[in-house]
Amino acid sequence: MGVKLLTFLGANLRQYRDCEYEYKGQALTRTKFVQKALLEALHEREGIQDIEFVIFLTEAAKRNCWEVPEGLKEELQDINYIQIKEVEIVDGQDTISLWKIFSKILEQLQDGDRVVFDVTYSFRYIPMIALLVSHFARVTRDLSIEGIYYGNVGSEKNKDEDDIELQPPAIVDLKSFIDMQEWITNIYAFQKTGRAKPLLEWAENRKMGREDPRKEFIEDLNNLTQALETNRGPELGNLANKVIASLKKLKNEEIIPTEDSFKPLELLLNKIEKKISPIAADDQISAGLAAVRWCVEHGLIQQAYTMLDEITCIAICKSIGLSEKDVLNYQKRRDVSYAVCGAYAQNIYSKIVGKKLKNEKKLVSSYWELKQDRNDLNHAGWSEKKSSSNKLIDNMRRDKRQKSGKYEQLIELVDRFWQEQKFK
Numbered sequence: 502m503g504v505k506l507l508t509f510l511g512a513n514l515r516q517y518r519d520c521e522y523e524y525k526g527q528a529l530t531r532t533k534f535v536q537k538a539l540l541e542a543l544h545e546r547e548g549i550q551d552i553e554f555v556i557f558l559t560e561a562a563k564r565n566c567w568e569v570p571e572g573l574k575e576e577l578q579d580i581n582y583i584q585i586k587e588v589e590i591v592d593g594q595d596t597i598s599l600w601k602i603f604s605k606i607l608e609q610l611q612d613g614d615r616v617v618f619d620v621t622y623s624f625r626y627i628p629m630i631a632l633l634v635s636h637f638a639r640v641t642r643d644l645s646i647e648g649i650y651y652g653n654v655g656s657e658k659n660k661d662e663d664d665i666e667l668q669p670p671a672i673v674d675l676k677s678f679i680d681m682q683e684w685i686t687n688i689y690a691f692q693k694t695g696r697a698k699p700l701l702e703w704a705e706n707r708k709m710g711r712e713d714p715r716k717e718f719i720e721d722l723n724n725l726t727q728a729l730e731t732n733r734g735p736e737l738g739n740l741a742n743k744v745i746a747s748l749k750k751l752k753n754e755e756i757i758p759t760e761d762s763f764k765p766l767e768l769l770l771n772k773i774e775k776k777i778s779p780i781a782a783d784d785q786i787s788a789g790l791a792a793v794r795w796c797v798e799h800g801l802i803q804q805a806y807t808m809l810d811e812i813t814c815i816a817i818c819k820s821i822g823l824s825e826k827d828v829l830n831y832q833k834r835r836d837v838s839y840a841v842c843g844a845y846a847q848n849i850y851s852k853i854v855g856k857k858l859k860n861e862k863k864l865v866s867s868y869w870e871l872k873q874d875r876n877d878l879n880h881a882g883w884s885e886k887k888s889s890s891n892k893l894i895d896n897m898r899r900d901k902r903q904k905s906g907k908y909e910q911l912i913e914l915v916d917r918f919w920q921e922q923k924f925k
Contacts, residue, residue: 503551504543504615504647506583507606507631508536509623510573512561516622522652523671534573535621535652537580539672543617544582554583555609557602559592599626606634614644620675621652635679636686649675680707681766684715688769692776695799696730697723718747725777729792732804734811738788741781748774786816786919790912797897797909805897806875809908813868813915814838820922821853842869864918867911 511517517533524542532538536556543549554577558567567574567587577585590605591598610616618635620628628651635646652672687700701723709716725740727733752770779791789812796805811834818828818837827833840847840854842865858865874896877887896907 503553504549504617505553505555505609506536506540506543506617506619507555507557507609508539508619508621509557509627510536510562510566511622512559512565514566514569514572517566520652520670523669528669529672532576534576535650535672536573536619537576538652539617539619539650540577540580540583542672550582552583553586555586555588557588557590557605559590561592563587563589599630602627603630603634606630607638610634610638610642610644612643614642615647616644617647618649619651620649632679632682636682639679639683646676646679649679651675685766685769688766688773691722692769692772695726695795695801697726714747714751718744718751721747722773725780729795730801730804732807732811734789734792734808735785737780737792738782738785741777741788744777745774745781748777784923786812786819786923787916789815790916790919793912802894802897803878806871806878806893806908809912809915810868810871810875813864813871813911814841816915816919816922817841817854817857820918821850821857838872841865842872861914861918864911864914867907867914871908871911 519531519533520535520538521531522529522535522538522542524538524546527546529538529541536554540552540554543552556567556573566572569575574585577583586609588605588609590602616635616638618631620631623631631649635649638644639646650672653670683703687703691697691700697719701719704716704719709719711717711720721740721744725737725744728736728740748770752767776795780788780795782788782791789808793805793809793812796802796808814834814837815828818834821837823833823837836848837850837854840850841858843851873886874888874893877884878893898906898909
């Protein structure tokens with residue numbers, strides 16, 4: 502299967518000098534053009550049979566380095582496994598010109614392409630544009646970036662200075678920076694949306710094995726976020742602890758850069774750990790309240806109402822002595838809920854619940870209102886007394902002045918009540 506090699510040519514032929522490039526530790530044919538050496542590396546070392554050679558040329562580059570004796574075009578004329586495509590670009594002198602170059606590069610990329618970039622002799626801003634195009638193309642096109650290569654021409658050993666030990670010029674692949682960029686982008690997207698499914702799809706497209714600590718972390722994270730999206734309350738603490746364990750394992754791997762000069766990914770992972778840690782609490786009530794806040798933060802409003810309703814009821818159930826088995830019994834939870842709200846005839850829990858909550862009038866009234874709004878949500882607004890979407894959302898969150906919404910206050914009330922009760 503072939504690839505598409507996108508490369509750029511400078512405008513000064515004198516900048517090119519003969520070099521014996523190395524690729525993965527093996528010497529290549531001596532040439533003054535890195536493009537020729539890279540073609541040899543891709544064809545003979547990587548076994549690529551067909552290469553579409555797309556060269557971007559300014560008018561000056563075409564005149565001075567391409568269509569001249571001993572220019573690059575002449576160097577490539579005997580290579581039979583490439584198809585050459587010339588693409589003229591402007592000499593970028595302003596922002597408009599740079600965006601024209603961006604568009605020209607993007608036009609050459611189609612669905613299904615396997616793409617290689619060479620940025621060795623591109624003008625000073627071109628590598629940044631190439632990096633941006635490659636990232637944009639991977640989002641908008643069904644293609645793969647196979648490599649971004651740079652010929653390190655300045656490190657060849659001078660033959661007349663044997664006492665100077667320098668490395669021969671090497672063709673290095675910068676693709677790991679693209680991978681890191683995508684890794685960071687997907688982690689950042691997760692932070693904003695609270696959904697790990699896109700991150701998991703990215704890992705699967707990268708064909709990460711299950712033994713890869715990145716894949717293990719992503720799968721654990723996806724399991725947790727799916728449990729949050731579907732309100733799997735009893736599972737949350739265990740799942741959150743698994744995420745933290747796999748995250749710590751990932752941070753201990755050499756995959757994560759540890760140099761002080763490059764820690765963006767580690768910082769993002771630290772933020773994730775900080776956000777998930779409250780859900781990994783050692784009791785269901787604290788974990789559940791943390792889950793409510795997670796859901797609110799990530800727009801899972803209906804899940805937040807449902808979880809807060811259930812967690813409030815369970816906290817009260819446990820405070821009056823119901824066992825874990827009793828708590829799982831819907832009938833008993835419903836009877837406790839009725840006893841709290843006093844909306845129906847008294848039942849076996851009315852007296853003990855009334856005594857337990859006699860000083861919790863604000864918690865009781867807020868819980869009753871929560872149940873009405875939860876019903877409004879669950880019945881999709883098909884009721885005589887329905888609330889607006891803005892009101893349902895605002896009741897659950899803090900506003901820009903950090904003023905608590907009505908049910909954010911209920912979270913605080915339940916948390917305080919539970920902390921008082923669980924040690925009694």
